[in-house]
Amino acid sequence: MDFVSRLQNVDRRIIYILLILVTAVPMISPLNLPLSISPGTTEFFNIVDALEPGDTVLFSLDYAPSGAPDVHPIAAAVMEHLMDKGVNVVSVSFWDAGPMFGEQLMRHYEELGYEYGVHFANLGFVPGQETAIKRFGENVGTVSRDFRGNPVSSLPIMEGIKDTRDFALVIDFVAGNPGIQEWVRQVQGSLGITLLAGSSTVNVPQTMPFVDSGQVKAMLAGLRGAAEYELVMGKPGASVAKMDAQSLGHIVIILFIVVGNIAFFLDKKR
Amino acid sequence: MRREVPLIITFVVGVIVLFANMFEGPLQAWSSELTGWLIIVSAFAVGLASVNLFRIHGTALMRMRPGWFNSLALIVALIVFAVIGTMARLGGDEKINNLNQNLYDSIIGPLGAAMFAMLAFYVASAAYRAFRMRSAEATVMLIAAILTMIGKAPIGELIWNKFPVIAEWLIDIPNTAGQRAIMIGAAIGAFATSLRILLGLERGHLGGAE
Amino acid sequence: MSISNDIWAWISALGMIAIFSFIFKENPVYRFCEHVFVGASAGYALSVNIKSIVDNAWDPITKEGKLSLLIPVILGILLYARFFKSIAWLSRWSMAYMVGIGSGLSMFGVVNSQLLQQVRSSMLPLNSVNNILMVFGVLSVLLYFFFSVEQKGAVKHGASLGRWLMMITFGVSFGNVVMGRISLLLGAFETILGNWLGLL
Numbered sequence: 226m227d228f229v230s231r232l233q234n235v236d237r238r239i240i241y242i243l244l245i246l247v248t249a250v251p252m253i254s255p256l257n258l259p260l261s262i263s264p265g266t267t268e269f270f271n272i273v274d275a276l277e278p279g280d281t282v283l284f285s286l287d288y289a290p291s292g293a294p295d296v297h298p299i300a301a302a303v304m305e306h307l308m309d310k311g312v313n314v315v316s317v318s319f320w321d322a323g324p325m326f327g328e329q330l331m332r333h334y335e336e337l338g339y340e341y342g343v344h345f346a347n348l349g350f351v352p353g354q355e356t357a358i359k360r361f362g363e364n365v366g367t368v369s370r371d372f373r374g375n376p377v378s379s380l381p382i383m384e385g386i387k388d389t390r391d392f393a394l395v396i397d398f399v400a401g402n403p404g405i406q407e408w409v410r411q412v413q414g415s416l417g418i419t420l421l422a423g424s425s426t427v428n429v430p431q432t433m434p435f436v437d438s439g440q441v442k443a444m445l446a447g448l449r450g451a452a453e454y455e456l457v458m459g460k461p462g463a464s465v466a467k468m469d470a471q472s473l474g475h476i477v478i479i480l481f482i483v484v485g486n487i488a489f490f491l492d493k494k495r
Numbered sequence: 496m497r498r499e500v501p502l503i504i505t506f507v508v509g510v511i512v513l514f515a516n517m518f519e520g521p522l523q524a525w526s527s528e529l530t531g532w533l534i535i536v537s538a539f540a541v542g543l544a545s546v547n548l549f550r551i552h553g554t555a556l557m558r559m560r561p562g563w564f565n566s567l568a569l570i571v572a573l574i575v576f577a578v579i580g581t582m583a584r585l586g587g588d589e590k591i592n593n594l595n596q597n598l599y600d601s602i603i604g605p606l607g608a609a610m611f612a613m614l615a616f617y618v619a620s621a622a623y624r625a626f627r628m629r630s631a632e633a634t635v636m637l638i639a640a641i642l643t644m645i646g647k648a649p650i651g652e653l654i655w656n657k658f659p660v661i662a663e664w665l666i667d668i669p670n671t672a673g674q675r676a677i678m679i680g681a682a683i684g685a686f687a688t689s690l691r692i693l694l695g696l697e698r699g700h701l702g703g704a705e
Numbered sequence: 706m707s708i709s710n711d712i713w714a715w716i717s718a719l720g721m722i723a724i725f726s727f728i729f730k731e732n733p734v735y736r737f738c739e740h741v742f743v744g745a746s747a748g749y750a751l752s753v754n755i756k757s758i759v760d761n762a763w764d765p766i767t768k769e770g771k772l773s774l775l776i777p778v779i780l781g782i783l784l785y786a787r788f789f790k791s792i793a794w795l796s797r798w799s800m801a802y803m804v805g806i807g808s809g810l811s812m813f814g815v816v817n818s819q820l821l822q823q824v825r826s827s828m829l830p831l832n833s834v835n836n837i838l839m840v841f842g843v844l845s846v847l848l849y850f851f852f853s854v855e856q857k858g859a860v861k862h863g864a865s866l867g868r869w870l871m872m873i874t875f876g877v878s879f880g881n882v883v884m885g886r887i888s889l890l891l892g893a894f895e896t897i898l899g900n901w902l903g904l905l
Binding site: 497506507509510512516517529532534537538539540544545550559562570571572575576577578593597598602604605611612613616618622632638643662665667670672674675677678680685686692 | 744
């Protein structure tokens, strides 16, 4: 087999091992590449930063383990900012896996002395997809008991909250449908809530028209968005640490495309 | 009756919910009740998948078909997660709640994440083997993809500080225009399909023509 | 390097490695883990939905006497009629109800928020390159999907511009897919290299 044929038919396992190496090594020994902040992240940060202590924000946790490594870090970064500012967080989910991520977030702050029901609460999962989003959006009382089994009316954090307009902000952390499209269609359009998105990277292109039209006020995009948010907050954490690996991952895939095309053209010329 | 009743149900509930959005009045209370019910019906619907899994893998297990051991693992996992999860949700003590969270975080979480993380390898392989400049259109697509990737990676900024600006522009302008047009088209399509469903012209969801 | 002595960290990491083994070759350990994942996910989904039924139907019916909620309960139970051939048709009633609600809701939502709002946002003054691109970009892609007139002359040129713009859109989407998938891989590595092996 000559060079061009060999280049055309590289064993896929070599591609896999290369990808593992270029992403795993910089995770173990980071290169500390500088990271710039995109305008969208600054806008998101400013909206959240303008909240007053005692305000309450709704998190809609619409992701599952399949997208969690890309979306959960955004929720964690924003949660950190809100807890720092003394803003309360109520979470709800229209994906059945969502409440478990809500618990992950809240358990961490419970260990730090924050109080469940006062600083945050997890309303759990509401089945029914788009219909459930509409129903919950117009009447938060749709959920009678939280994820831990407490009557929602007994939680101090829920005092005075009837519909989603009573939250200072609604942030949808989302990896697909139901998610931001349904929130825009069923709640934002009719109630005019202030809606923000923490979107998985894959969903960013589809969500852009909503950001451009102002239906979604600002968006954090995937793991990179989380890393930028950590930097703006002044608390670089796990997401920032992964950015070097992300960089090299991109570079190696671009190289794969380039080498694959060189092989293709050499073969065509022959 | 088998044919007409479902069509009437779809039409009546659909019209109530649609008009409740547009006009003030008693329809809104009815619509609110109807949408509230859907939460309950949807919760029942989720059980269908579990019943199906039980049927298929229960049969495989009883007949000791090849791979019966995997069917056993599936059924045991299903029962364990359903029982412990239900106990935790319906007033379980701290110990059960912790066990439930640990089981989720250590089994469903990582296995699900790994399943989808594998896609990174397939994307890499596809980038090498399939992403070719076969035509002018494919070349434009490829260049847009490369600029997006390099502009969104911190290393791209080191190579040339305009890469992030270009990537941002590609997402903000041409991508938004394209996605917006697709969204407008999809909205018209969704409206037409919904109308056809309400009018009984589209019956795929009722399964067959009977 | 300080390898974890937490049993849960071991289960997570070994499960992930077993799943990743598939990329090299399909094997029995992968198949086992795959089945555990499917069973566990279905069991978990069952548990959260049982809670939902208890909270939204059982408690209100038994404690508050809201008998009207028996209707959705019956509709929910009817879904299972599909497992019995002679009464399978009854499950269509529940299906018809669910689809009816979905259609009614979506008709208003898509027109109001997706169609009108997006069209409105495309009406921009043609005073900058970006605005011109946005307005003509949206129009040209719509033109590409417009099959009611023959695609020739100006329509053809417009549609052709739309095709080029869509190629850029798809390229951006591909770039984002790559980024997203690598993020997922990094999440997996964090569990294996960090939580389990203590290398991070």
